[in-house]
Amino acid sequence: MASIVSTLPFVLLVSLIITLIFYWIGGKIAPKGTKTPGKLAPYACGEDFPAEKLQMNVQNFFIYAVYFMIFDILAFVLAISFVNPGLMPAFFAIITLLAVILLLPLLKLKQKV
Amino acid sequence: MIIEILKLLIIPGIFFLFTLALFYQWLDRRFLARLQNRRGPMHTGSHGTLQPLADFIKLLAKEDIEPEAVDKPVFRGVPILLSTISITALFFIPIWGVKAFVHFEGDLIFMTFLMTLIAILAFLGGWSSTNRFSTIGGLRAAMQTLGYEVPLSLAFIGPAIVAKSLSISKIVEWQASTGIWAIILNPLGFGIAIIALLAELEKVPFDLPEAETELVAGWQTEFSGRKLALLRFAFDLELVLAAGLITSLFLGGPAGPFYNIPWVGVIWFFIKTTIVVLILSNLRGLFARFRIDQMVSGCWKYLVPLAIIQIIFLQLVLG
Numbered sequence: 001m002a003s004i005v006s007t008l009p010f011v012l013l014v015s016l017i018i019t020l021i022f023y024w025i026g027g028k029i030a031p032k033g034t035k036t037p038g039k040l041a042p043y044a045c046g047e048d049f050p051a052e053k054l055q056m057n058v059q060n061f062f063i064y065a066v067y068f069m070i071f072d073i074l075a076f077v078l079a080i081s082f083v084n085p086g087l088m089p090a091f092f093a094i095i096t097l098l099a100v101i102l103l104l105p106l107l108k109l110k111q112k113v
Numbered sequence: 114m115i116i117e118i119l120k121l122l123i124i125p126g127i128f129f130l131f132t133l134a135l136f137y138q139w140l141d142r143r144f145l146a147r148l149q150n151r152r153g154p155m156h157t158g159s160h161g162t163l164q165p166l167a168d169f170i171k172l173l174a175k176e177d178i179e180p181e182a183v184d185k186p187v188f189r190g191v192p193i194l195l196s197t198i199s200i201t202a203l204f205f206i207p208i209w210g211v212k213a214f215v216h217f218e219g220d221l222i223f224m225t226f227l228m229t230l231i232a233i234l235a236f237l238g239g240w241s242s243t244n245r246f247s248t249i250g251g252l253r254a255a256m257q258t259l260g261y262e263v264p265l266s267l268a269f270i271g272p273a274i275v276a277k278s279l280s281i282s283k284i285v286e287w288q289a290s291t292g293i294w295a296i297i298l299n300p301l302g303f304g305i306a307i308i309a310l311l312a313e314l315e316k317v318p319f320d321l322p323e324a325e326t327e328l329v330a331g332w333q334t335e336f337s338g339r340k341l342a343l344l345r346f347a348f349d350l351e352l353v354l355a356a357g358l359i360t361s362l363f364l365g366g367p368a369g370p371f372y373n374i375p376w377v378g379v380i381w382f383f384i385k386t387t388i389v390v391l392i393l394s395n396l397r398g399l400f401a402r403f404r405i406d407q408m409v410s411g412c413w414k415y416l417v418p419l420a421i422i423q424i425i426f427l428q429l430v431l432g
Contacts, residue, residue: 003114003117005114005117005118005120005121006117006121006214006215007215008201008215008217010121011121011201011204011214011215012197012201014121014122014127015127015196015197015198015200015201016193016197018127018200019193019196019197019200019343020193022173022196022339022342022343022346023192023193023339023343025173025339026173026174026177026338026339026342026343027177027339029173029174030173030174030175030176030177030338030339031176032176033176033178039178039180040180040181041180041181042180042182042242042243042244042245042335043180043244043246043329043334043335044244044245044246045329049244049245052182052243053240053243053248054245054248054249056248056252061255061256064256064259064260065259067263067413068259068260068262068263071263071267071417072262072263072266074267075225075263075266075267075270076222078267078270078274078424079221079222079270079273079274079279080279081274081428082273082274082276082277082278082279083277085274085427085428085431085432086428086431086432087428087429087432089424089428089432090424090425090428090429090432093421093424093425093428094425096421097418097421097422097425100413100417100418100421101418
């Protein structure tokens, strides 16, 4: 099947068009409604939340992102080991396993300090 | 060319996938209701089979409220892109035969990429809403789905190593031709994949991003009308995607006796995905929501080491 229809960009395009059609139909059949201040305010149950962005702590997120990247690369390295499975990839995986196991108590120690 | 386009639009394609998504939503709701001693949807269609479709149409026809403070382009784009990506990802699952509609070498890696995109879109949806509930929900969604991506991708590698290919279609083809399902060599990986997919779908034990008792609806709080309809629909498609991925990677996809005859493969696929969906709903019924620290430590302390042990075991057995 070398046809253009069964390629990724075409399928992505068709899915996007179908979704947009649904979105458009929704806009057509939905009632328009008036805009009242209550509708334009952000949702809150009884309390008055100002419509501003929350400042979040990105520091923890960076650590998380780095872990995620390291493990994704590990997964990819292990994924391409299917060509030659055996002791070498197993050894590599054991090292990372030890790293994970050692990392957790170290992180706890750091949190206490 | 015309036959191909018809295929894309109707039978292995979009119409069939939509039907499957709505059907599995019904099955999930009915089964969960029976577990909780309720009846679930009953009125629309026979035994409530048309209820998901009725819900979808009802939400489409509701007024679409956009608060003033939202980041409009992102807020509008998230539901559209989320359902687009879910539909596209489903084309990589072999349903009607051992070959999927779209397949190339390395589409398993592409699939994990699409799942990461879904996680990032959930975060963007929460962030662009400019609402406290949404922001906290979005942060939790990002933390949970990105964290569980790691054991999930490690678990998906198991079948790839067994079948010596990184293409979902080729993994299914290998399982069909040898008659060995990858679950035999990957029992741990199968369990890890089920737990991690439950977290990816934000279903009940892992529903921290939309914990309704504390966060209203989490990152979806501000979505209404057609946007909510598309979001809900994207979740249904993701359920099919999760069940389809587990079926094709671990349970042999459409492989089974006489799978080469047309219409037989799809029946096998249907039976297997139904079992996977029932397992997922059963887990939903069994557990209560985890705490955040339990969710994070459960991933890094237990699932990641277990996934690595599974891969070491595979290397030693195959090597």
